[in-house]
Amino acid sequence: MNSPKLIKSYVLMVFLCFLSTVSMSQVQPTLGGTSRMMNNALAEMNKGDFEKANNLFRQIIESNLPIPPEMPYYFAETLFQLKQYDNSANFLNKYLELNGLKGENFEKAKALESMLEKPLNEIKACQLCDRRGYKFQVCFTCEGAKDIEQDCNYCKAKGIVGCNKCVGSGLITKRNVFNIVEYHECDKCGGDGRHTCPICDGTKIESGTCRTCQGVGQLQSDQICNHKADEPRHLSAVFNRMRSH
Numbered sequence: 001m002n003s004p005k006l007i008k009s010y011v012l013m014v015f016l017c018f019l020s021t022v023s024m025s026q027v028q029p030t031l032g033g034t035s036r037m038m039n040n041a042l043a044e045m046n047k048g049d050f051e052k053a054n055n056l057f058r059q060i061i062e063s064n065l066p067i068p069p070e071m072p073y074y075f076a077e078t079l080f081q082l083k084q085y086d087n088s089a090n091f092l093n094k095y096l097e098l099n100g101l102k103g104e105n106f107e108k109a110k111a112l113e114s115m116l117e118k119p120l121n122e123i124k125a126c127q128l129c130d131r132r133g134y135k136f137q138v139c140f141t142c143e144g145a146k147d148i149e150q151d152c153n154y155c156k157a158k159g160i161v162g163c164n165k166c167v168g169s170g171l172i173t174k175r176n177v178f179n180i181v182e183y184h185e186c187d188k189c190g191g192d193g194r195h196t197c198p199i200c201d202g203t204k205i206e207s208g209t210c211r212t213c214q215g216v217g218q219l220q221s222d223q224i225c226n227h228k229a230d231e232p233r234h235l236s237a238v239f240n241r242m243r244s245h
Ligand SMILES: [Zn+2]
Pocket: 163, 164, 165, 166, 167, 168, 169, 170, 171, 186, 187, 188, 189, 190, 191, 192, 193, 194
């Protein structure tokens, strides 16, 4: 048997599984299903339905069955159409690495490679999106402020906490010289078993790093960035009024 080829397709499979971070529905394909799915995906690509093609390619990856050698190229092309440029480049590079000049779609792959240059550079230059080209959104909790006043985490916004010295009982035990257990009122909580929260001082509010965004002020989104800042809402309302005259 030609084991290098087997190893190659195994390596590709592992790589594709690794890349596929999007959780998909549980699909149990039948035997030999990957070539059928691949044909279906190609048909959807010809129809221009790249969303459907994308889903089919992801099913191929998640099937854990051997992946047709030309599949990474077609998947890269589909991802390019869906503007998922970073992921497209990943699959394209893997395709070229594994198939080299022998790939059926080598010429097309090189053409796609140069088509990817511009959008990838735009992503790199843009401050509004992450390195994969997905738009940052302003944190909905702190609205970009990074530090905020939020519910005290230590006391869960109750303002009081159970005493840890007496474990909430209000009493501590001591053995005297006759080895007899004596009970004393807890000096930390004055016998109450609980005391004012030491973090918020009973205010129930704690100011500090926003827990939603970890103090970054923005969050990742699944929206592909157009590398243009949003028009402020009040301005666009003004423009709309101007237009209506
Ligand atoms: Zn106590």
